[in-house]
Amino acid sequence: MPTLNKIRSALAGATGHRGRPPAASPRPDLRRFRITLTVFFALDGFLFAGWVVRIPAVKAQTGASSSALGLALLGVSAGAVATMMLTGRLCSRLGSQPVVLTCGLLLPLSVALPPLTRSALALGLVLLVFGAAYGGMSVALNSAAVDLIAALRRPVMPGFHAAFSLGGMLGAGLGGLVAGRLSPTRHLLLLAAAGLLLALLFARPLLRFPLEPARRERDGAEASGGTARAPGRARWLVAVLGLIALCTAYGEGALADWSALHLADDLGAGAGSAAAGYSVFAAAMTLGRLSGTTLVERLGPDRVLIAGGALGCCGMLLGSLAPSVWLALAGFVLTGLGLANVFPIAIGRAGDLAGPGGVAAASTFGYGGILVGPVAIGFLADWFSLPTALLTVAVLAAFASLTAWATRRAVLPHG
Incomplete structure (x- = not known):
């Protein structure tokens, strides 16, 4: 039986498994956690798109030239890339869910910062912070999704990224509707408040479900023969x-x-x-x-x-x-x-x-x-x-x- 369980675990650990698993349906707690994770993916896309549609207004507010704005916008990618590997290590050590929640609180806070700036340099610096939170959120979310996929035994990763895309479309659409009515400061402060509220509402179901990435990695090593x-x-x-x-x-x-x-x-x-x-x-x-x-x-x-x-x-x-x-x-x-x-x-x-x-x-x-x-x-x-x-x-x-x-x-x- 132990050998059979190991084989089943190794097969279940791959997102590439084809065909539906023998399990009749996911447990209720798995379904709840999947919904929670989907909400955080959508929140990630929603907040990012809300910032993107206000870039022209923030550019005018800071008086940045096109080239200065381009350099400032590199802060998002630079902050994300600089944070991703660190986030991966934190997820391995602490688990993905606490990191998801931490980034889920930091991301709304950071999205409110760009419209508070008055120069291209200040904008670039706060976008480093925003990019760090965004990159950390991306890694933590995908790490948690990988663990959930192993538990579900279904390749549902595209669905999570669809939620990100839908959140982005909603954020962009809402931003377009309020662009003529709200200043970028008020708009992004409202987004920050909504994001914080949503993250806090789903904090409990996010943290209650036990995911064990270390166990999955050990199973993968056993499946590969455990060679050096x-x-x-x-x-x-x-x-x-x-x-x-x-x-x-x-x-x-x-x-x-x-x-x-x-x-x-x-x-x-x-x-x-x-x-x-x-x-x-x-x-x-x-x-x-x-x-x-x-x-x-x-x-x-x-x-x-x-x-x-x-x-x-x-x-x-x-x-x-x-x-x-x-x-x-x-x-x-x-x-x-x-x-x-x-x-x-x-x-x-x-x-x-x-x-x-x-x-x-x-x-x-x-x-x-x-x-x-x-x-x-x-x-x-x-x-x-x-x-x-x-x-x-x-x-x-x-x-x-x-x-x-x-x-x-x-x-x-x-x-």
Whole structure:
């Protein structure tokens, strides 16, 4: 019996497990914890989007030039990257839930700081704090999600990222509605109060459910034979998964910053149609993530990764080279559907292999993509053209697909 239990535990620990588990349904406490974690994912996206839509107002308030604002905005990514590995170690030592709650309280507090600044330097400094809380929240949430997935024995990571996307869409929509009525200070202070209240309301169900990441990691070591080479091999596989995540995040960052400009300047779109570029991409990503668990269960994570990267490549080829606005928008939709589940699967599997440290490492790679993508597109657009620069999104999506195919047996052994 002990041997059988170990085998079952090892099989359950992989997010790549295909097919529905033999268990009839999750326990009520698992369902409650899943709802709680979903709320925190949505809160993460909601607060971040609330800040993003007020960037123009904060820019005007600080009197920052475009270049100064760009440097200040790097504080978000810099703060996130600097904090992620530390957060992974804290999750390993203290457990994911206390870190989720701590970041869930710090993030609303930090989102209220940017509109209080009056210079680009001060803005950059407070965005370091905001980025640190945001990056810590991301790692802690994904680490907790990996542990819950092991308990549920279902690959539900895409659903959590869909909640983040839905929270972001809600935050952006609400921000657009109140932008003409509330100053950025009042708006973000209200968001901070709402975020704190929500985090406190769900603090008890978050902390009551026992997750044991150390046990999962020991089971993974036993399943791999417990050899001395296993940790080094796990680090290599986490790096591969992080590279795949980077390719997806590069595309997200590039389309967030450059899709509207491509539609307006290269294809002559009006203001409304140009603004729809990122909207349709984000909506497609949300839809893809909502269906992600079903896709992974039916097809396996390896096929979803490979096909997703390939579809993202084809979609971005169409989006970059299309001669009309509507064809370009169709390309953005295909890109969003293709890339939707690549990041969640990569992060989830990194957590399977190396626990919170794996989540932190792969997330750091991903944020590197978000950081590098818009900047690289800008330089390439100056040297060549914006459509040519956007083709790098297609190239990296194809690279992610080929990498997933080449390493599918090692990275996703249950696919």
